[in-house]
Structure formats: C-alpha cells, structure tokens
Amino acid sequence: MSEAGSRYLLVVNGQSSDEPALRDAVDKHRDAGMALTVRVTWEAGDAADFTEWAASKGFTHVIAGGGDGTVNEVVNGMMRLPKAKRPILGIVPLGSANDFATSIGVPLASEAALKAVSQWEGQSIDVVRVSATKENAKRGDQYYINMTTCGFGAEVTSSTPKRLKRLFGGGAYSVMGALKAWRHTSYRGMLDWGEGKEQASLLLLALGNARQAGGGQVLAPKAKLNDGLLDVLLVRDLPSIGSLSQLRKELRQFPHDGQLVRYFTTQKIDITTCAEDPAWPVTLDGEARRFKAFSAEVVPLAVTVAMPADSPLLATSKSQ
DSSP, X not given: OOOTTOOEEEEEOGGGTTOHHHHHHHHHHHHTTOOEEEEEOOSTTHHXXXXXXXXXXXXXXXXXXXXXXXXXXXXXXXXXXXXXXXXXXXXXXXXXXXXXXXXXXXXXXXXHHHHHHHHSOEEEEEEEEEEEOSTTGGGOOEEESSEEEEEHHHHHHHHSOHHHHHHHTTHHHHHHHHHHHTTOOOEEEEEEOSSOEEEEEXXXXXXXXXXXXXXXXXXXXXXXXXXXXXXXXXXXXXXSGGGHHHHHHHHHHOOSSOSSEEXXXXXXXXXXXXXXXXXXXXXXXXXXXXXXXXXXXXXXXXXXXXOOTTOTTSOOTXXX
C-alpha cells in the first residue's frame, strides 16, 4: 500500500485514456486509499508541463501512463526542475513497445503496475543529455533514459505506422525492419568519444542507458542504469551480402572491436554526419528526430524511478 503522505499524479497518453482496464485500476487503487490524480495529454508537451505542475503542487510521484515516448516526455519535464524538486518516476505501460518498462520489470497490467509503483522504493538512475550542435540547437537540450538509435534502427522506428504498432505491438518493428533491410542506407560520419575516434560508414548506432529498443531488440546487453556510462553499439555497413553471417555472429558476441560490430562504454560521445549527406534519423526513447551533429552525455543519478531494487539493470557498489 502507498506510503503515508505519498501523492501520485498519473499522466495518461490521450490515445490510451479510454482503456477500461486502466479506469478500473485507478478506481480500485483510489478506493484502497491511494492519493491518485489523473491528467490526460492532448498534444505534445503536455506530459512535461503536467510534470512541472505536479512538482509545484507537492506530488511525490509522477506516473507516466503510456509508452516509451510518454516516459521520455515526463523525464524531460523532470529535467527542467532542480534535482531536489524532481518527483519519483513511476510507469504504467500502455504503449506498443514499452521497452524501458519491460526491461526494468514493470508489470504490463495497469492494476499491477499501479500497485508496484506504490510499493517499490525509488532507485536513482542516470539520464542522458542530447545536445544538438548545429541546425537543431534551437530545440535546446533533450534527455532520455532508455536508448537512442541512429541510422537504420531509427529509420525503422520512426517510419513504423502507429496503426501497425498497435496491431502487432513490438513485432511491428521487426516487420518494418525486414522491409527496410532490402533498401538500407549507409550513414557516414565521425564519432569522437574522448578515448577514441572513428570515421565510419554505419548501418546502426545505438547509445544505451538501458538495454533494449524497437520492441524488445537488445542492443546494449551490458548496460546499467546507474553506472555513469553509455553503452555504445556501432554496426558498420555491410561490404557485401556475404557479410551477413559474420554480422549475426558478432551481434551474438558484442565484441569490443570486431570486423562489423564495436561495443564499448563512455561518458560522452560526439557525432558529426558527413557534410554532403542529409541529417541522420535519430530516435530518443522512440521519439523521432533528425540531426547533422549532436553529443550524448550521461547525467549521473539525475532521476529516481520506482523499480525493483534487485533489477539486473542496476549496478551494485561492487560492480560499478
């Protein structure tokens, strides 16, 4: 049961607000004594604004009721606030992929998810700040807690129709990925992460704070949410169709520096695309963007999330 004095704001994505199971779950927990207020988003930016409002009104928790995009927007709202003012983040998964919620062990059923939020203690985790360095700089800094993908993976995520996502769930990304693979584009650019630098022609770049994206695709298998590090997966472009078997092998092993796959950790990475190429497709927790140049940097232990204390995504003091 909820800790005495806890107040919860549930921010529900407008597309999911008519879910009967969610309404029943809210009624049940209110009847059991949970101090639960609900707000429904209408347009982009609402979830972040509601989060700021919640902090000003003394709510202890903001629960993102939606998919990874709703979680992302709530986190961006929290990062507008001083660290000491940020409420605890809870999640009720209502999206098509729910990658972050699934990876940290949040129940998919709304009633069970609300119960978990009220019972789990908050765990401090890192957030990743993305700063555009050229034409997108007017957006200002953006933040994510799960995964940024660039290139092929981002193209699949951003181009998968919403109706297909809702029909097939996470499997929709696999469907679109198979279609895109027949006509993939090379993404050329310079990557600089302090400890190393590479001029590369890429198929995929993933910057993981957590481990999976695109409906369950594990792209950063060693990632920890509280280690102060980004897990970087770099997949070089295929020289020929005959390289597919080598790519499959290396994607099972995630080598530090293989023929086609490179996997490493860093606190910050700068990406600059080839001058004559178009801006890269990029997704921040599944939210589509395009950048010519940007940096991604870890902000250590920036938010607190209601999640299991024994989650495999949390580094212990011995493993950090």
